[in-house]
Amino acid sequence: MKKKELRLVVTFHTTADAMAMEKACKEQDVPGRIIPVPRAISAGCGLSWCAELSDREQIVAMMKRAGIEEEEIHECMV
Amino acid sequence: MIYLDNAATTMHKPQCVIDAVAGAMGSMGNAGRGANEASLSASRIIYDTRERLCRLFGGTSPKQVVFTANSTESLNIAIRGLLKPGDHVITTMLEHNSVLRPLYHMERQGVRLTIVESDRQGRLDISRIEEEICGETRMIICTNGSNLTGNYVDVEAVGRIAKAHGVLFVVDASQTAGVFPIDVGPMNIDVLCFTGHKGLLGPQGTGGLYVREGLFIRPLKCGGTGVQTYNKSQPEEMPTHLEAGTLNGHGLAGLHAALGYLLETGIDVIRAREQELMQKFYDGVKDIPGVTVYGDFSGKERCPIVTLNIGDYDSGEVSDALLTDYGISTRPGGHCAPLMHEALGTVEQGAVRFSFCHYNTDEEVETAVRAVRELAQEDE
Numbered sequence: 306m307k308k309k310e311l312r313l314v315v316t317f318h319t320t321a322d323a324m325a326m327e328k329a330c331k332e333q334d335v336p337g338r339i340i341p342v343p344r345a346i347s348a349g350c351g352l353s354w355c356a357e358l359s360d361r362e363q364i365v366a367m368m369k370r371a372g373i374e375e376e377e378i379h380e381c382m383v
Numbered sequence: 384m385i386y387l388d389n390a391a392t393t394m395h396k397p398q399c400v401i402d403a404v405a406g407a408m409g410s411m412g413n414a415g416r417g418a419n420e421a422s423l424s425a426s427r428i429i430y431d432t433r434e435r436l437c438r439l440f441g442g443t444s445p446k447q448v449v450f451t452a453n454s455t456e457s458l459n460i461a462i463r464g465l466l467k468p469g470d471h472v473i474t475t476m477l478e479h480n481s482v483l484r485p486l487y488h489m490e491r492q493g494v495r496l497t498i499v500e501s502d503r504q505g506r507l508d509i510s511r512i513e514e515e516i517c518g519e520t521r522m523i524i525c526t527n528g529s530n531l532t533g534n535y536v537d538v539e540a541v542g543r544i545a546k547a548h549g550v551l552f553v554v555d556a557s558q559t560a561g562v563f564p565i566d567v568g569p570m571n572i573d574v575l576c577f578t579g580h581k582g583l584l585g586p587q588g589t590g591g592l593y594v595r596e597g598l599f600i601r602p603l604k605c606g607g608t609g610v611q612t613y614n615k616s617q618p619e620e621m622p623t624h625l626e627a628g629t630l631n632g633h634g635l636a637g638l639h640a641a642l643g644y645l646l647e648t649g650i651d652v653i654r655a656r657e658q659e660l661m662q663k664f665y666d667g668v669k670d671i672p673g674v675t676v677y678g679d680f681s682g683k684e685r686c687p688i689v690t691l692n693i694g695d696y697d698s699g700e701v702s703d704a705l706l707t708d709y710g711i712s713t714r715p716g717g718h719c720a721p722l723m724h725e726a727l728g729t730v731e732q733g734a735v736r737f738s739f740c741h742y743n744t745d746e747e748v749e750t751a752v753r754a755v756r757e758l759a760q761e762d763e
Contacts, residue, residue: 320426324427324429339423
């Protein structure tokens with residue numbers, strides 16, 4: 306297992322939300338990738354968006370623009 | 384074989400649909416059941432299919448597109464999930480059993496049902512719908528086009544009535560999705576029910592509904608969703624709220640490709656070609672002695688369907704002769720539209736339905752006209 310680092314993890318209510326997130330991020334060149342929701346987080350959807358902490362502002366702004374609804378935005382070791 | 388049963392299912396699918404299904408069967412995992420590439424590829428293509436359908440139907444959010452196995456399942460979700468005992472619902476004689484049977488089921492649960500009659504040409508007087516609205520009326524549900532006569536129903540006009548009275552409007556677009564323009568906003572459609580395997584040119588086993596944002600429908604099914612595992616109830620967020628169990632990912636990959644084909648080709652182009660083929664066939668058969676054509680051909684808009692009988696021949700016998708003597712596939716009998724047959728006076732005889740797809744050729748139509756003429760001459 307690779308060494309864990311504190312990262313940004315966005316969780317969603319549904320798979321459709323997670324897919325909307327991935328699509329919007331790819332289209333708008335916003336960093337990150339889909340990962341299974343880490344055990345430390347209790348979440349609705351099994352998929353989450355993982356990015357660096359420094360990307361937070363960019364990600365939150367993009368989600369607002371695209372109308373993507375998160376369940377929660379966490380900072381956790383992944 | 385000359386395939387003229389496209390209102391039952393479009394048999395000729397674009398090659399990209401066949402390739403997409405085959406490709407998906409070799410690469411696709413279970414959507415929303417993991418973050419592995421196979422699962423994600425399913426999730427991605429399914430989400431993209433929601434987006435394409437949302438665009439096609441003028442929806443406001445892809446999350447409001449719910450996938451089902453067919454129109455029947457979609458209609459059951461809408462009817463059984465929105466009506467409750469004491470409610471009043473209005474429908475029409477044009478409806479398929481996929482609308483009528485769930486309504487009769489709800490009638491037995493205490494819902495009051497009004498069925499607005501059509502004339503002998505299967506035409507609907509829309510003002511009659513408005514006359515039936517009362518304080519308890521919860522829903523108007525009607526088809527966008529009759530699967531028996533091909534008569535088009537002006538759902539925009541019905542939607543205006545529903546909106547004016549604050550009544551839910553549910554549309555069965557089985558015969559029109561993918562061929563006629565549907566815009567849920569201006570048409571005031573609360574729930575649009577569609578199937579993937581007819582005009583949308585996708586595989587059988589695909590279908591769905593578009594639900595207006597904010598409208599809550601009680602789920603018909605509950606179960607695995609890949610999300611909110613420890614929640615004892617079906618999640619309330621759309622589209623998961625109305626989707627339990629593994630989706631038909633392989634089929635939806637085909638529907639995705641079909642939508643790409645439709646958006647690229649243009650449904651206006653497809654509709655114009657189908658209308659042309661239908662008109663050519665209608666013009667060829669309408670004056671043949673002994674032939675009775677059903678439905679209204681006076682208007683501009685109609686589904687590419689021509690339904691007829693020859694003399695008093697059993698429609699099944701005519702359909703069989705068309706197949707064995709000419710290699711033409713049609714559909715005889717009752718067409719799951721019992722009330723429409725009552726209106727047309729064809730309960731006993733049934734009727735032979737010829738339904739066209741843009742892939743049909745002029746030569747095929749000419750052969751079909753000749754076949755009808757020859758069979759009618761035998762009757763003399």
